[in-house]
Amino acid sequence: MxxxxxxxxxxxxxxxxxxxxxxxxxxxxxxxxxxxxxxxxxxxxxxxxxxxxxxxxxxxxxxxxxxxxxxxxxxxxxxxxxxxxxxxxxxxxxxxxxxxxxxxxxxxxxxxxxxxxxxxxxxxxxxxxxxxxxxxxxxxxxxxxxxxxxxxxxxxxxxxxxxxxxxxxxxxxxxxxxxxxxxxxxxxxxxxxxxxxxxxxxxxxxxxxxxxxxxxxxxxxxxxxxxxxxxxxxxxxxxxxxxxxxCNDIDRPAKTRALAAEPSALKSLTFCKQYELRPENCGRCEKCLRTKAGFDFELGFIPPIYLDNSYDFQDILGLNMRSQESRLPILDLMMSAHRNGRMAEYLELAQALRKYDTILSPPARGRWKKRFNRLRKQARHYLAAVRINRLRKRRQIPMQGEQDRTVH
Incomplete structure (x- = not known):
């Protein structure tokens, strides 16, 4: 010990x-x-x-x-x-x-x-x-x-x-x-x-x-x-x-709406993942893009608090969602889109996240089922071939190629 x-x-x-x-x-x-x-x-x-x-x-x-x-x-x-x-x-x-x-x-x-x-x-x-x-x-x-x-x-x-x-x-x-x-x-x-x-x-x-x-x-x-x-x-x-x-009843996109009403708070915000640019916000890192999406869903515009203020929703869909940690902020954005009537964006985010639901996602289960059935079919063919070979050995039945050679 x-x-x-x-x-x-x-x-x-x-x-x-x-x-x-x-x-x-x-x-x-x-x-x-x-x-x-x-x-x-x-x-x-x-x-x-x-x-x-x-x-x-x-x-x-x-x-x-x-x-x-x-x-x-x-x-x-x-x-x-x-x-x-x-x-x-x-x-x-x-x-x-x-x-x-x-x-x-x-x-x-x-x-x-x-x-x-x-x-x-x-x-x-x-x-x-x-x-x-x-x-x-x-x-x-x-x-x-x-x-x-x-x-x-x-x-x-x-x-x-x-x-x-x-x-x-x-x-x-x-x-x-x-x-x-x-x-x-x-x-x-x-x-x-x-x-x-x-x-x-x-x-x-x-x-x-x-x-x-x-x-x-x-x-x-x-x-x-x-x-x-x-x-x-x-x-x-x-x-x-x-x-x-x-404030554990408020998601991050909703917080952007409240902060927009406080000019001093909005100008003070710093959340960028690019260390060399802190305390400024680069506008292109994962966290900056997610926060831009929050502003867009909640306010309909992006406040000028970024070094690069450009924004395209496709940037959000292109973010890495493979890890659970990276998907959690996207869940907030998905609910913000729904709350603010942005149904097209909501559906795209929901579809992007759905494939990672290992419990309730039918498409994922369907893919695994097809793969399982294919492997099971291959296994059956293999076992059938093994049994036939054993029978031939017992009865000394020549293989097709051997029969051909015997005739000649």
């Missing part, structure tokens, strides 16, 4: 370090207040994917809230079901298991903000539209590489108008956790939830809960669970701090 993974949390000025024999994660904090966590729950969440990936029990040196410990144990039983063989069930312990004392006065929400479509929409929908501001946390080391300060500063410049309107106090964390996870083969699509929530829990002394914008509406979460989803997010909870998921 592999040895237990022991993780220790330490502070070095404005930096928090999580150390073990397989990783060292460093979070460099800046903002209006220093992070003074009440417990070691941040170490618990950040360490979980490493321990599950390695199949090693986990021990946290420090105090863990009993509710958080129970939820972490549940999480360690959930992910191996979603990704068997990649993650493994583990047991989790800590030096002390107790609920820490909570300060009498704490703020309400600390919201994650990246400048992307989901977090910008949640910021507008949940706060700006109600005349409210919220405190926010932005993590440098996920969409933007930890060492790439120039590009990250460009992101801050681009999002400055929206942030001035909707964000009150803004915290920043420069993190190497994503790189550490990648080094151990943990992809960002799975590891980002552990990363984000581990960072949020550093602020449990100052806030009652953290908030994250949903990537997808709940039905999409049931098709394929991301690293953050409506079900798993609720498990990141202790007696003193928990995670709220915002």
């Amino acid at each position: 592999p040895p237990t993974l022991v993780v220790e949390l330490s502070f070095k000025g404005q930096s928090v370090v999580f150390s073990s024999d397989v990783f060292q994660i460093q979070l460099d904090l800046s903002g209006p207040e220093a992070a003074e966590p009440l417990s070691a729950c941040s170490a618990l969440w950040l360490s979980l994917p490493f321990a599950m990936k390695l199949g090693r029990d986990l021990h946290i040196k420090g105090t863990i809230d009993p509710i958080a410990l129970d939820n972490a144990q549940r999480i360690s039983r959930i992910w191996p079901i979603w990704h068997p063989g990649f993650f493994h069930p583990i047991d989790i312990t800590a030096d002390r298991v107790e609920t820490p004392a909570v300060p009498a006065m704490r703020q309400g929400t600390l919201m994650l903000f990246s400048g992307g479509l989901d977090s910008s929409h949640a910021l507008c929908h949940e706060f700006l539209s109600k005349g409210l501001k919220v405190d926010a946390l932005t993590i440098h080391g996920m969409d933007y590489r930890r060492w790439d300060t120039a590009r990250f500063e460009a992101l801050m410049t681009k999002t400055a108008p929206l942030r001035a309107q909707a964000i009150n106090r803004h915290y920043f964390i420069a993190s190497n956790a994503a790189q550490q996870m990648q080094h151990h083969g943990i992809p960002a699509s799975v590891g980002h939830g552990f990363h984000l929530f581990g960072c949020l829990f550093l602020f449990e002394r100052h806030y009652q809960h953290g908030a994250i914008a949903a990537d997808s509406p709940v039905p999409i979460d049931y098709v394929m669970p991301w690293g953050t989803n409506a079900y798993i997010n609720s498990h990141y909870q202790s007696q003193t701090f928990h995670i709220q998921t915002l």
